[in-house]
Amino acid sequence: MCSSYTLLSFLVLISAFFASKFLLPAKELPIRILNPSGPCTVTQKTWTLTSRPSGPFKSTDATLETSSLDVCSPSPNSLIIKTETLGLDAFLRTMLDAEAFHGAVNLTGTLPAFGVGTVVSSGVNSTYSPGDTVMGMLGASNYVSIIPSEMGPFPVLPFLPPALSLGLLSLTTGLTAHVGIYGVLKPPRKGDTVVVSAAAGAVGSVAVQLAKRTGAKVIGVAGGEIKNDYLREELGVLAVDYKAGDLGGQLDELAPEGIDFFFDGAGGEVLDEVLRRINYNARVVICGAASQYSGNLNVGVVKGPSEYLKLAEKDSTMKGFVVLNYMWRVPGAMLDLIYLWATDKIELKESWVEGIEEFPNAMVKMFSGGMVGKILVKV
Numbered sequence: 001m002c003s004s005y006t007l008l009s010f011l012v013l014i015s016a017f018f019a020s021k022f023l024l025p026a027k028e029l030p031i032r033i034l035n036p037s038g039p040c041t042v043t044q045k046t047w048t049l050t051s052r053p054s055g056p057f058k059s060t061d062a063t064l065e066t067s068s069l070d071v072c073s074p075s076p077n078s079l080i081i082k083t084e085t086l087g088l089d090a091f092l093r094t095m096l097d098a099e100a101f102h103g104a105v106n107l108t109g110t111l112p113a114f115g116v117g118t119v120v121s122s123g124v125n126s127t128y129s130p131g132d133t134v135m136g137m138l139g140a141s142n143y144v145s146i147i148p149s150e151m152g153p154f155p156v157l158p159f160l161p162p163a164l165s166l167g168l169l170s171l172t173t174g175l176t177a178h179v180g181i182y183g184v185l186k187p188p189r190k191g192d193t194v195v196v197s198a199a200a201g202a203v204g205s206v207a208v209q210l211a212k213r214t215g216a217k218v219i220g221v222a223g224g225e226i227k228n229d230y231l232r233e234e235l236g237v238l239a240v241d242y243k244a245g246d247l248g249g250q251l252d253e254l255a256p257e258g259i260d261f262f263f264d265g266a267g268g269e270v271l272d273e274v275l276r277r278i279n280y281n282a283r284v285v286i287c288g289a290a291s292q293y294s295g296n297l298n299v300g301v302v303k304g305p306s307e308y309l310k311l312a313e314k315d316s317t318m319k320g321f322v323v324l325n326y327m328w329r330v331p332g333a334m335l336d337l338i339y340l341w342a343t344d345k346i347e348l349k350e351s352w353v354e355g356i357e358e359f360p361n362a363m364v365k366m367f368s369g370g371m372v373g374k375i376l377v378k379v
């Protein structure tokens, strides 16, 4: 499907795109507007945090603020962006606590979210042009006025569907899975038994497919029938439903030989049940702990791992990682994921929600279950 000539041309175009965005010196330009004859005032709808969730996030913890935004007068260094798509990430929930590794959102601050949007107007000092597609930390709003450096280093990839930049090819999703499977500890190999938790979510479902490609036997842990059916029927791996009870018994049945590699996005009880079953020289990669994000962090009630002594008994290694500390692996991982996607060897299922009004409900569903793969909001 993708010849090497096409791949080469694609790489040259991507390099030219990044060079034009980040390497060429900025020159002062007049304010530019996408639609000069259109109205200057638009209605801006923004979800703000109005109470800190004490447990799972509830849609009543946020308020939809409506105001008018003048899109014809961006400040000199800023852009006004019309948000097209927002992506949901589990770590966003941690940012709603009073203290957060990725930075806490202030009360009345905008709910955080990565998004893809179109530049509507750009200030005199901006190198972006109206009509450019951009990606970054835009927040849960339909229009954003932002200084480009606040969007973070997350350029949208040219010539590819924008949703890919928020999912399979995004730093916090596909690239995280790639780094976690191949780059943190000795990767899985044929003959190994691999377990992935939060396996039918965004990061987990990519990790499952990458682990399967190594030839290892793969077991996904996920909650509920929809997600377990997806793992078995569409990704072709074994599946365990932790919400059905007796997680340990289910793991024993599917992996009586023990577990060699664990990619953990869930933490808590799942981590302990896996640790109880590791083999000699097992590798446990801590990607995250979604089961502990709903109000447990920073208040001293994080569960597990209570079975860490198994690491000593089984000469095994457990290592956590943050993808931002593995940026040197990102170009190679990105190329590998593009190749696998272009040759239909990997997919990231997208679960779409319609309208900015639905953003908080989508956030609730990310943790309560049922929505497979990457949850995206069509703004």
Ligand SMILES: NC(=O)c1ccc[n+]([C@@H]2O[C@H](COP(=O)([O-])OP(=O)(O)OC[C@H]3O[C@@H](n4cnc5c(N)ncnc54)[C@H](OP(=O)(O)O)[C@@H]3O)[C@@H](O)[C@H]2O)c1
Pocket: 088, 089, 090, 091, 171, 172, 173, 176, 198, 199, 200, 201, 202, 203, 204, 221, 222, 223, 224, 227, 242, 264, 265, 266, 270, 286, 287, 288, 289, 290, 291, 292, 321, 322, 323, 324, 366, 367, 368, 369, 370, 373, 374, 375
């Ligand atoms: N280390 C890094 O640099 C890095 C970067 C990005 C993401 N991450 C981590 O990767 C993990 C997945 O992130 P994501 O954005 O792709 O989210 P996601 O998996 O799409 O959504 C959240 C997940 O949490 C699971 N979950 C919620 N409560 C749970 C519980 N009590 N027990 C087990 N699972 C539970 C849900 O699975 P069920 O519906 O099956 O319960 C769901 O899959 C998170 O831990 C996140 O922090 C780490």
